[in-house]
Amino acid sequence: MPQTPPFSAMFDSSGYNRNLYQSAEDSCGGLYYHDNNLLSGSLEALIQHLVPNVDYYPDRTYIFTFLLSSRLFMHPYELMAKVCHLCVEHQRLSDPDSDKNQMRKIAPKILQLLTEWTETFPYDFRDERMMRNLKDLAHRIASGEEQTYRKNVQQMMQCLIRKLAALSQYEEVLAKISSTSTDRLTVLKTKPQSIQRDIITVCNDPYTLAQQLTHIELERLNYIGPEEFVQAFVQKDPLDNDKSCYSERKKTRNLEAYVEWFNRLSYLVATEICMPVKKKHRARMIEYFIDVARECFNIGNFNSLMAIISGMNMSPVSRLKKTWAKVKTAKFDILEHQMDPSSNFYNYRTALRGAAQRSLTAHSSREKIVIPFFSLLIKDIYFLNEGCANRLPNGHVNFEKFWELAKQVSEFMTWKQVECPFERDRKILQYLLTVPVFSEDALYLASYESEGPENHIEKDRWKSLRSSLLGRV
């Protein structure tokens, strides 16, 4: 069986839609084409288009795009059931005498389709209805005479089970991390000596810290399934079709976990800067994080870079004028300019394209690293979904929209597969992931304590924070 090629090969920049239809005609079996590009079709016809038969196997870009987007219209287990049904039907349609021959021809194709599904969307199979259908069909294929199929079926199942086990393990780790993290202020109040430990004492080299941040980013990215981008809309927007609701229990939340990491990193940066009592130390901390941010930029880790910039721009940090006056900010100005939201993040998008290009021609895994600024990716996909209709006025699925969606998601799928080349430092990783951070209120309080309030709004807020957080007036 052919190995799954990398995603970058699926969508090239010029014509990512390579699902060509040979005939000059514009419609075929409920599918509508323009210039050989599939534009739209009825849901039924699109499902038919996914299922292989004796002389047809769907294009890989089509498989990915349809598996990704079909969940907006029906639950994956319903699609699976239909696919199984059609596969069996294709077999039966054949002449009973040549049954074995037909089976031999079609089995490897069905197996390949299932392999693509289990490899790209493994989390779909957390649903026991999916698993049941998969096992049924796999059993049907493996019970044939060909020994090779049996081995391939086994391989596919083992690979899937491994992925699902890894996911469960990751979820346990996340749960453990979130249960241990508490508010830094509570810790400071009960154990004032803990103020001694800051990020610089744990890792004094900003380059090393940037590398450890990259470790965390790549690990969290790697667990996000492509379908989570689509699920995000389903959950926010109750669809006209209520059958597509996801069961809460099986739903993955790796995307949310990644968002939480972004927020955590920003708050950690702000906490480390606001905590020191001496201005000199706060200024040193800001300079340290500027160096970390710069190294993140060099690595291609745009997400950590943006989280650090966000942390430095949080009001409790940015209002520390006397502290900032002691900091050499030229390097930071350049980074902020790179990530400036103006013109739809034009500067960042240019830098990202550069990094993506470098990644394509990379010789080392370090050069391969592209970690996009995730919030913007989510927003792009969100607007793509919001601005274009899922269905055309005639009820057909607007497939043009979904080619675009798949293009965005598949690029991300390439980037998330990069292996992190840096050595792991457990102590630093542990600190980054679990050290308590200040809440927003605690950040303001620390900030006012360091550099007093400047106007009556700040004065009032300081007073109320002192009484609510410290119990002092």
Place this chain on the structure above:
Amino acid sequence: MREYKVVVLGSGGVGKSALTVQFVTGTFIEKYDPTIEDFYRKEIEVDSSPSVLEILDTAGTEQFASMRDLYIKNGQGFILVYSLVNQQSFQDIKPMRDQIIRVKRYEKVPVILVGNKVDLESEREVSSSEGRALAEEWGCPFMETSAKSKTMVDELFAEIVRQMNYAAQPDKDDPCCSAC
């Protein structure tokens, strides 16, 4: 031509992106590219002076709480959107205005309060008078809009331009200035 930066804030699902998309594209279409440079930019004429609006919409990324200060820092005018069929979204909007004032460190920031989804009148949970009262308290304009039925969308963006123009003018009430 003057360029204005507007930030759209409000909790998830209130229809921020629909307002923005309605304004910048004018219609719902089959295919578009939200990653291009001028996707969120539009020229409009307000009181017969042409201007360019650049919209920073936070839709879809509400969970990235730590980025809000950065976005506020980059904006000159703010559209605060709630859904008038959702009382919670109206409650959520108050701390967002506080946050704007805190980040900008002055109280006269150009802001508009917007109750969206006026097309769903029958499901209304926030009355017009509640919205108006809050806007009065803040000293800012108030509008009810519908991205779906294209009600008051262009008017909304024109009004925020006016607000930014007022803010840019020297304060006429200031006795010092009028004396000069």
